[in-house]
Amino acid sequence: QSELTQPPSASGTPGQRVTISCSGSSSNIGSNTVNWYQQLPGTAPKLIIYSNNQRPSGVPDRFSGSKSGTSASLAISGLQSEDEADYYCAAWDDSLNGGVFGGGTKVTVL
Amino acid sequence: QVQLQESGPGLVKPSQTLSLTCTVSGGSISSGGYYWSWIRQHPGKGLEWIGYIYYSGSTDYNPSLKSRLTISVDTSKNQFSLKLSSVTAADTAVYYCASSAYYFDSSGQNYFLDYWGQGTLVTVSS
Numbered sequence: 001q002s003e004l005t006q007p008p009s010a011s012g013t014p015g016q017r018v019t020i021s022c023s024g025s026s027s028n029i030g031s032n033t034v035n036w037y038q039q040l041p042g043t044a045p046k047l048i049i050y051s052n053n054q055r056p057s058g059v060p061d062r063f064s065g066s067k068s069g070t071s072a073s074l075a076i077s078g079l080q081s082e083d084e085a086d087y088y089c090a091a092w093d094d095s096l097n098g099g100v101f102g103g104g105t106k107v108t109v110l
Numbered sequence: 111q112v113q114l115q116e117s118g119p120g121l122v123k124p125s126q127t128l129s130l131t132c133t134v135s136g137g138s139i140s141s142g143g144y145y146w147s148w149i150r151q152h153p154g155k156g157l158e159w160i161g162y163i164y165y166s167g168s169t170d171y172n173p174s175l176k177s178r179l180t181i182s183v184d185t186s187k188n189q190f191s192l193k194l195s196s197v198t199a200a201d202t203a204v205y206y207c208a209s210s211a212y213y214f215d216s217s218g219q220n221y222f223l224d225y226w227g228q229g230t231l232v233t234v235s236s
Contacts, residue, residue: 001155098159
């Protein structure tokens, strides 16, 4: 069981906007910043959002992150077929004194 | 750009010690500013944080693995390593190494994994 809670799946048609939620607690999301990783099939995860809403160089601005209280969300606007992947939220947890991940959300492009 | 590559045995017997090394290129472990992390992913499952080490040797470990885990660094070889003792089938996973930023600011603790190795599958089986 993951410390952060994500829906197992999400889907949309090309061009649509898809949002993925991530729920935590006061010891992780409530106190610290949230990051998002994209994992394409058979590959290593890739950082796409860090510090709640910052995009690393090279990540399209279709990806955006936000945080409010003990929850965070990742939005993918203008969904494209290459966005089909697993997405994980993550944060530092002060109680565990370690990193924690969500269980992952599989995004399907219909 | 930093690149990381995991290496080590792909098959480990139960009760033995799993040992992996991560070789870093494109940057120096001893230059500071980065923490060097291990993460694993059980087959078909999500990601699990294992721990990290700083070039000085300071570490933080996942509490659930702490009693069996050692992460070390060899700055002369620009490598860091993971040793997990008394393994069982439950330790079968793809193991990733990654460079990580870790700092505190007005938004709280920032910890994120910006560069990842390709991962290596370790199977625990007799």
